[in-house]
Amino acid sequence: MNSSSRHLRLTAAALTALAVAVGATACSSGSGSSGTAGAGSGTYTVWDPYPQFDKGSAWAKLLDQCGTKAGVTIKRTAFDTSDLGNKTLLAAQQGNAPDVLIVDNPVVSTLAEAGVLTTTEDNKLDTSKTDPNLLAAGQSGGKTYGTPIGANTLALYYNKKVLKEAxxxxxxxxxxxxxxxxxxxxxxxxxxxITFSAIGTEEGSFQFLPWFWGSGAKLTELDSPQAVSALSLWQGWLKNGYAPNSVLNNTQTTSWQEFASGDYAFSENGTWQLAGAKKAGLDYGVLPIPGTDGGTAAAPTGGEFVTVPVQKDTGRYTTSQKLVTCLTSTDNLYTTDTTLSYVAPTSEVQDRQVAADSGLKPWVAAVRTAKGRTSDDLGTKYPTISEQLWKAVQSALSGSKSPKDALTSAQAAVK
Structure with missing residues (x-):
């Protein structure tokens, strides 16, 4: 699709969605300058949310290698995750978007709806090897906008010593x-x-979603009997003293700190805590979050998508596609996802990861059943739904409302 058939739609919904949708996983802070060189200059810009990786890192070297392979020079800028979406919207409005954008997956549908991103049909990107449930996080209106570079999600860490003593x-x-x-x-x-995060932010919704989805509930019907059963489960744990009242204010970081003390049997947390678990010296295991009647509950996917923003010169897409294909090739995914503590988005690479580290087996199982928060074509509707969901969780766990009343109010507010 050429640029004349697209226009930027900087709607209030898009801006609100960006403000809400990026708070579930932790990233280091950083900054950089924008700017895309003109076509034919031999320089292609890449924006990513990995400021923790400097010029000498394996990630930066991979970008340069892919640029060399495509016959161009890479100009890379790293932003904090919370800044990247808004920076991209502004750059697109100014006709100055990067050639390749790596962005948190909940933001993809927002940028797509704003007219910022090309589709895989536009840019000829092959996503046939990508697991469909992970690809869904980058789909909107029946079109696909990019491909995941990796995924993380939630599971239950457990303390073997505590469980044995009990x-x-x-x-x-x-x-x-x-x-x-x-x-x-x-x-x-x-x-x-058990400890988890039920804070009144996107992190609280992120952590509640496996139980919500594990009940059979849908985000389009917050007040369903299934949804009520999920919130009742959490409320019951607090009432019975199985979970601490601190969950109301816990972030995923402070929740993890509670578990790392060695006093808790279980902690709901993500792949990004694996290094911390080893550092704490805990004798731990990992269990996929169970559904209400068994099996593995769908947990929300974290991780980024590699996308190709709209350019005035559509001739740039051919080289951008080569860059994305290089970054997401089997060998490069394996190396990159190991660095990022991500599970790869393809079964082929996932199998290689498990073969190299058997401890990743439960994480691969969790990722294979995971679900994008904006899947089901929710797009920019998701932040509004999420906000009402975390408010309902807060109301029920604090005792101000019953689970049923809290979710009834949430559904009414969404409508």
Whole structure:
């Protein structure tokens, strides 16, 4: 599609969505300058959310290698995740968007709806090897905008020592009933049960979603009986002392710090805590979050998409496609996702990761059933839904409303 058939739609919904959708996973802060060189200059710009990687890093070297392979020079700028979406909208409005943009997956549909991104049909990017559930996070209106570079998600870390002292066999934890029974045993043994983040932000929604989806609920119907059962589960854990009241203010970081103390049996957290788990010296295991009646619940996907923004000179797309294809090739995905503590977006690379590190097996299982927060064509509707969801969680866990009343109010506010 040429540039004359597109226009930038900087709607209030798009700007609000960007403000809300980037808060679920932690990234280092950084800054950089914008600017795309003109076509034919031999310089292509890449923007990414990895300021923690400097010019000498493996990531920066990979970008340069892909540029050399495509016959161009790469000008890379790294931004903090929370800044990147808004910087991209502004640059697109000024006709100065980067050639390749690597952006947090919930932001993709917002940028797409604003007319900032080309589709894979436009840029001829092959996504056939990408797992469909992960690709869905970058789809909107039946079109695909980019490809994931990797994914992270949530699972349950468990402390083997605490469970052993409480007489809990982790193999028996298969659904909500058996998990709650395990928490009861842990409490009776004088230990602490489970910690998570239920803070009144996107992080709270992010952590609640596996239980919400694991109940069979849908984000288009917040007040369904299934949704009520999920919120009732969390509320019951607090009432019975299986989870601390601190979850109301916990971020994923402070929740992890509680678990790292060694006192808790379980912690809901992500792949990004693997290094911290090893550093803490915990004898831990990882269990995919169970659905209400068993199986693995869908957890929300974190991680970034590699996209190609709209350019006035559509002739640039051919080289941009070569750059994206290089960055997401099998060998490069394996190296990059190991560096980022991500699970790869293709089964082929996932199998290689597990072969190299068997500890990644539960994470691969979780990612293979994960779901994008903006999937189901929610797009810019998701931030509004998410805000009402975390408000409902806060109301129920604080005791100000019943789970049913809190979710009824949430659904009414969304409508």
């Amino acid at each position: 007489g809990v066999d982790i193999a028996t934890v298969k659904d909500w009933t058996s998990l709650t029974a395990a928490l009861e045993k842990v409490k009776k043994a004088g230990k602490k049960g």
